[in-house]
Amino acid sequence: MAGRWFKPGSEERPTVGDWVVLVEDRSAVESLVKRRNLLRRKQADGLAAQPIAANVDALFIVTACNNEFNPSRLERYLLVAEDANVQPVIVLTKMDTTDTPETFVDAAVAIANGAPVHAVDALNGAGIEALKPWCGPGQTLVLLGSSGVGKSTLLNSLAGTERQKTGAARNTDDKGRHTTSHRSLHALPDGTLIIDSPGIRELGLTEDQSDPAAAFVDIEDLALTCRFRDCRHENEPDCAVRTGITSGLIDPRRLANWRRIHGEKAAARLTALTTKPRDTPKRKGKLARRPTK
Ligand SMILES: Nc1nc2c(ncn2[C@@H]2O[C@H](COP(=O)(O)OP(=O)(O)O)[C@@H](O)[C@H]2O)c(=O)[nH]1
Ligand SMILES: [Mg+2]
Ligand SMILES: [Zn+2]
Known part of the structure; x- marks a missing residue:
């Protein structure tokens, strides 16, 4: 792949499963065929999706x-x-x-x-x-x-x-x-x-990915009937999710995981807000120079 493929973010680069158009002598990738879908995970640096x-x-x-x-x-x-x-x-x-x-x-x-x-x-x-x-x-x-x-x-x-x-x-x-x-x-x-694929040690979720939806449909559905729209299902009065746990409808482990993922999402948002555009070499240099504890 020519150098120009490495300028945009990693999501724009051909990956396994992609179809590409080659130049006539087949020596280089000319273009990437539009994908049907793309499975991705958060990168170790927490910035871009991989x-x-x-x-x-x-x-x-x-x-x-x-x-x-x-x-x-x-x-x-x-x-x-x-x-x-x-x-x-x-x-x-x-x-x-x-x-x-x-x-x-x-x-x-x-x-x-x-x-x-x-x-x-x-x-x-x-x-x-x-x-x-x-x-x-x-x-x-x-x-x-x-x-x-x-x-x-x-x-x-x-x-x-x-x-x-x-x-x-x-x-x-x-x-x-x-x-x-x-x-x-x-x-x-x-x-x-x-x-x-090799084993994944830690499966980070990207900012938009970590919005627990269908995977937590039981919790999300109950949350609609909590008194507060932004209920965190902690100490709020009239929390339908906590009632669901008491009545055995919701597994407490599931709520704990939902919370953890929501917390990561908030952290990812903060990172996105406080850092420069993704994948820039400048940013990488900065990270590399940061003193280690
Ligand atoms: N008994 C048993 N051993 C398995 C099974 N699947 C994998 N293994 C063994 O588990 C080990 C790891 O398998 P491997 O395919 O390399 O795991 P990978 O890292 O997920 O690719 C190997 O020794 C396999 O023989 C299974 O269904 N039954
Ligand atoms: Mg293997
Ligand atoms: Zn609630």
Whole structure:
């Protein structure tokens, strides 16, 4: 890609899943074809959004039937899918390692907002038939989830051959090493395109992304009947959300996660207001010179 591609923000740059027009001798990218959608996450510096993949038909949110399973993290992934208007599918790997995979399935269904939830043994293929409706010619899937949950293993099983190296998880904490180091797109024999990615340690949400909407529809709906429009569901009188918790309608963990995400959103707004335009080299220099504590 010519240097001019690196002048605008990273969202304007071709990313995995994009279609591009090449110059006639195919030596350079001429233009970027308009995307259908773009999955993105917040960058480590908190400023710009980082593209994950473009033109995606389904986001496979991969987690395992073990200690890695975390509903609050799943809710973040659901927001990422919602932001891009992409169909989320929750895939629970390692169902062969537990006697009670249904407890993980039930916990995922409780927060999935109707998104499909499937338990699989990614290693030996049990259960992966259920993922076939999202496969086929022209279908582009993205695998996202923590390191070691079995994303690359699932890709290999769906492909029928070893496309990606996989890593043995450490037994102590169920966390894997980062065996996959970069995003890659794989064409399967049946025409499916699968984008494998390294594990995401921390899933930051961008300013506009962190507006909990459909992923927290139960809380948002109840909030409409709080006495105050800007109710934070803390000490305000006539708070319908807190009443919902007392009556068992809302899981307190969910409200805590909703609050945390709202707090991050406020912080992101503040950053956006107090910093110069994104991606400028000047700003980066400034950050680099800031004294470390
Ligand atoms: N028993 C079992 N092991 C799995 C399953 N999925 C992945 N693994 C193992 O978990 C480890 C990490 O898998 P890997 O695909 O590299 O995870 P990734 O970091 O998400 O790509 C490997 O040792 C896999 O063999 C599964 O469904 N069942
Ligand atoms: Mg991997
Ligand atoms: Zn309230």
